[in-house]
Amino acid sequence: MEQGNGKKLVIGVIGADVHAVGIRILEFAFREAGFDVTNLGVMVSQEEFIGAAIETDADAIIISSLYGHGELDCRGMRDKMNEAGLEGLLLYVGGNIVVGKQDFVDVEKRFHNMGFDRVFPPGTPPETTIECLKKDLGVE
């Protein structure tokens, strides 16, 4: 396990999604990489993500969505964050975020337009996300 880097993450699975395995592994991997992790588990609403981010003074919100309703569930997230005073807070999404096998360039664009800083395709290994986080949060 790496030394703590002081950066705080709020993670969870959005919407009515109950896929519990990936987020548990992400929690473990982020911790091993030195992050301070608040794992909200599955079936997390936008409000819960925002509440937890405010409460923990988080550096990033990491949203996982596996079941295909990611697009409906993520709509308006950035606006709500802005309203709550979390302007510019780092916001990632990943998993199987849309229904079916779609062209990922397209999907990425749609989520970028919705205000997500980074959008990850199915099966992204934790290492990739950790690298991005370190870069975006200026760790090391």
Next chain:
Amino acid sequence: MEQGNGKKLVIGVIGADVHAVGIRILEFAFREAGFDVTNLGVMVSQEEFIGAAIETDADAIIISSLYGHGELDCRGMRDKMNEAGLEGLLLYVGGNIVVGKQDFVDVEKRFHNMGFDRVFPPGTPPETTIECLKKDLGVE
């Protein structure tokens, strides 16, 4: 087994091709369908096909090619038949007649241009060929 229909076929596998299974089954199926079959087996040259057709006074030559060299092996067949006095004799080819998975419409055209009356794609069942033969030879 159907009654003999009096029509005579010369069949075989052309070139350096040793695929022996399909032709044995075709022989069996054509006989069952009432044809009089001369099976030259595998590794048959153009000359052997023509010789056998003359000798048996055949109504059609059926060429099988599985191994992929069909295009090289079949070149000039129709000319040689014409030279030998077999103008207009019914000439079929089938099997896996070219190398690799190619667009069949294209392949068919190339073999039509080489003077073949009918060209069959991989895995054509004997029933299909028998139907065509009956039609082309006016059986029933």
Next chain:
Amino acid sequence: MDELRNKKWTRDEFESVRSEILTQWPTGKDVDMEEAFAYHKSLPEHKVFSFKLNKAKEEGKTLIQPRAGVPLIPQMIELLTYLQDVGKADLLPTTIDSYTRQNRYNEAEVGITESERSGKAMLNGFPAVNHGVAGCRMLIDALDTPIQIRHGTPDARLLTEITYAGGYTSYEGGGISYNIPYAKNVSLEATIRDWQYVDRLTGIYEEAGCPINREPYGPLTGTLVPPFVSHSVAVIEALLAAEQGVKNVTVGYGQCGNLTQDVAAVQVLQSLTDEYLRKYGYGDVNVTTVLHQWMGGFPQEESKAYSVIAWGSAVAALSHATKVIVKTPHEAIGVPTKEANADGMLCTQQIINMLGEQSLNTYGLKDEKVIIAAETRCVLDKCFELGKGDLAQGVILAIRSGALDIPFAPSRYNAGKMLPARDNDGAIRLFHAGNVPLTPELLDFHREKIEERAKYEKRQASFQMVIDDVYAISKGRLVGRPTNK
């Protein structure tokens, strides 16, 4: 409300709940039970699930069933017709979307509208409640194959009413299997009660001469679930269902990956369920089995996904499961296209037909059967003991205490103290037993199996090993070895 008991509901108890259920969403008012019985009786035998299953069981055949659901009716008919005609499905599904599963019919309605507007499927399944009785019957009428509702709904009462009235003859789920893997905050008391309703409704249809097949959901979280855990749930849900009058049950199991363990598991599942049903007075229930092809994370490459599909099919064929639920080459990516779905089925079919005549009689098979049966008995008997003879109470206490413990479950009612890992041959064993009430001999057996692997891999068994196992199949192997092995 009365204390929860494993006891057949009276008609009064049933009706008093029912009137409330049918008003949960406007389409509820179209449910007319007598008219529904007539509709069911008008169905030809080849459209009735139980008939087809029982016939297959007699003939020793393994039937093939895909998963599939899209938001709109015309597309759903097209999809199922394709799977029936091109994929040669023996049995068809209607997979319900995730909003409906959470009784969020408003959001499902938004999904329908958005899908119509955008021309893209915005829901991950078919919102049957919103489409109502008439919508369901459009599917039943259009297809020539029995169709089943497949979902993951903790409170499925309205969905059941609508789809039964809509002519469905098979229904997946159960109070444990559709709660613990599918919910976070729903109590077991609630789901067991709600599924008593579903089972009682099924019983009422049976009593009216309309057979409806019920299928406890076998694979649970699909992630390293030891056979005895899912078998315990399957037998319990079969018993609970039988008490409410269910007569046709299909018990299920998700492939683990080790051939011997898997074949043993399917065979024991059939015999144990039969045995417990008989023992508790439900000897007249028809039991069939279903094997789910690998339910955990899939490899992304289609060529590798085919391999996993084929291997699952081999298990189904060699164990002679009554049916097999098929995955697709798109599994790791997203809800499959109809073509990908049919491809998975054709791949499955080829194996089933090549292997259906073969069977497996390994030396190890008998041992494994004895072990799985013994483990399952430990858990089942503990449930009866905890409930002082009442299974409904017993299972709640068993899950609370971790005597029955489902790995990787999202539910906060699940203990999550047990940790599974693969042994050196890839069979799923226990790394931490938690509170699972196995005999000391069985616990020793598990310990030895895990130690053998740890020794071979020259590392301590740890959560890292479990994670490696979770990833293994998607990374191309069965046992999650460290990189040097």
Next chain:
Amino acid sequence: MDELRNKKWTRDEFESVRSEILTQWPTGKDVDMEEAFAYHKSLPEHKVFSFKLNKAKEEGKTLIQPRAGVPLIPQMIELLTYLQDVGKADLLPTTIDSYTRQNRYNEAEVGITESERSGKAMLNGFPAVNHGVAGCRMLIDALDTPIQIRHGTPDARLLTEITYAGGYTSYEGGGISYNIPYAKNVSLEATIRDWQYVDRLTGIYEEAGCPINREPYGPLTGTLVPPFVSHSVAVIEALLAAEQGVKNVTVGYGQCGNLTQDVAAVQVLQSLTDEYLRKYGYGDVNVTTVLHQWMGGFPQEESKAYSVIAWGSAVAALSHATKVIVKTPHEAIGVPTKEANADGMLCTQQIINMLGEQSLNTYGLKDEKVIIAAETRCVLDKCFELGKGDLAQGVILAIRSGALDIPFAPSRYNAGKMLPARDNDGAIRLFHAGNVPLTPELLDFHREKIEERAKYEKRQASFQMVIDDVYAISKGRLVGRPTNK
């Protein structure tokens, strides 16, 4: 020329033939044996076939090898690099085109020119003789994996000289296995003698410290070949090779489709070959095994082809064959693209890695092993008897008389009196035994097995049943049942 004997050639005998061989085509003059030894010795261990095989055998791993060959060198390098890097091949092939196999180097030259001109592959493989020693070395140098020549050439002497000098460290074929299934008019005397040359050349390389692996071609016609038939050929060719000084042999077997028969066959193949080599004084030969995925007609649909590929991989893994030769989803159509080839490999890899840790110990397995071993011994002993102790003479007489008889072979030297068919479990048995010298008990066993099936199918065993079996896998099943079953 002297009468053919199974006796190691003297150097003089060898050299007198050799001078003639090297002039058969202009590229022959570039073969310089001493220089070739030096080149072989310069190869790193990981490029030498035998090293990799023996290591895998020790570790109980199954290596993966595709088939592949295109006419031109740059494309061939591209193809093999792709199979190595994307397909993750453990071992690489160079499949030779059919003109070269018939020593028609002129026609191969036309094929090369036409392929260059048209940009399409006009040959079904790599014409190694025409490309010569330098051409071969371009491949060996470009790849980082051991490469083998795979062909089907009755008279392969020049090809062997050129490719050995070109740096190849493994070579498929044998005097029986590359004659009877691959030729029509070539006498066995000729091919056994010509393969003694190949084996002697291999022995000379071995004596110079350059190990070259030799692989008798296992599957023969790939069409309903009973295991004991191909095992007899494999053991005989191993013995003939060992006599000429070959030290590394891989014996092969083509999957039949019945799991028990297949796993038993691979395991018996290893033990019987070891046993006979030891018995006849060649105890120092390293023996490894290869399983060929289904070699008969394939289904056209890729989803079904994957299924057949995966099932073959399962057999390789569960029997712990040292390597597996992989088919592709294009098999039924034509020579595969490199992508299709890699897809077949990834599918195979997934199964090998998922199952490699598992093994099979069925009750039926031991019986099947006893049967296959007993059958093979009947044939082998008959060969020694017919040859009055000389195996080379014996095998010629055995094939002439049909004591050793290969189904569906094109060669007119093959008796073709034996007819195979599947039993009710899909194992390959004898429908007509012809002149195969099995004991009365074994013949009874076969008769009963076929009768059992005939009874089940309510029809007489006949050639139609054999045809149905030939088609079966390509039509989606293993046993060719009549349509009502």
